[in-house]
Amino acid sequence: MKKILALAIAAVMLLSLCACGGHNSNTPSGNGGNATKNPGATSENGNENGQNTAAPADDTPSGQESTETPAPVEGSEGLAVADEGDYCVITGIGDFTGTDLVIPSHINGKPVKKIDESAFHENQTITSVTIPWTVTKIDEDAFAGCNGLTTLTLSEGLEAIDESAFYGCEYLTSLTIPKSVTSINGYAFRFCSRLEELTILGCCDLRNNAFSDCASLKSVTIKNPDGLPYEIRNNAFSGCGSVEKLDLASGLTSIGTWNFVDTVNLKSVYLPKTLTKIDSCAFLRSGLETVYYEGSEEEWNNITIKEPTFTPKVEFNSERH
16 A cells, blocks of 8 residues: 555656646746747847847047048949059049949049049030049049039048139039038139039138139138138139128138129128238128128227228127128
């Protein structure tokens, strides 16, 4: 009898152990059980595979530009190229026959850093041009006389626009110069006769005749957020009689001669207290009635004004608007 009872107890215990061992087959366990997952389920972190996929923290301080390298730009094929060792230069139209020209940022793994002198001179087919972030210089006459050009996109990274680079591109109507550009050389955009709106995002000296004879130009905005010193040199805007809005940022030191002559629709202008000189004929025969000046009357009196007919009403201690 005792033997039969012992066998019965052993059988019950064995059945109990089997039941406990099967409990973990489909349930995740803190001891690393291999659970079968629902493909549509997500973990606490929102990842279907139970891994943490939260985006990396953005270390760029608020309000500052990201320093992340832009993605490579796949440009138009067939362009003529010169290999300069560590970089490439676009030298001409080559076999490209399209109308929308996109300069590639890299060729054979090397960055494209320059558009060569007269590379697309007097091309009548191109209607739009996009310059990538790797290009630092657009050389002399590079796009001069491209009369079909209506759209020009310049990327942050460009530093210099050389003499007559876009001379006579008469169908451009709007233009934004990136903050990275530090010089716009003489005649760069002369005779862009349909250009109506110009925005310069950074600080750059505007050399002689840089935008002269842009007869349709109505709005000129220079932002220069860092307040670095810059000049509007002689004749930079001569022949731009349609200007009616002139927004000049702090950092401006001088306005050269013959810049805003005959701008009869220009009624007011803000001038920063960094200004030290207004040269002769800078606003000759303009419609200027009011100058909103950032500084005091004493600071205004220290400005060298070489134009005897420059007698607008001056509002001192004004804010830019």
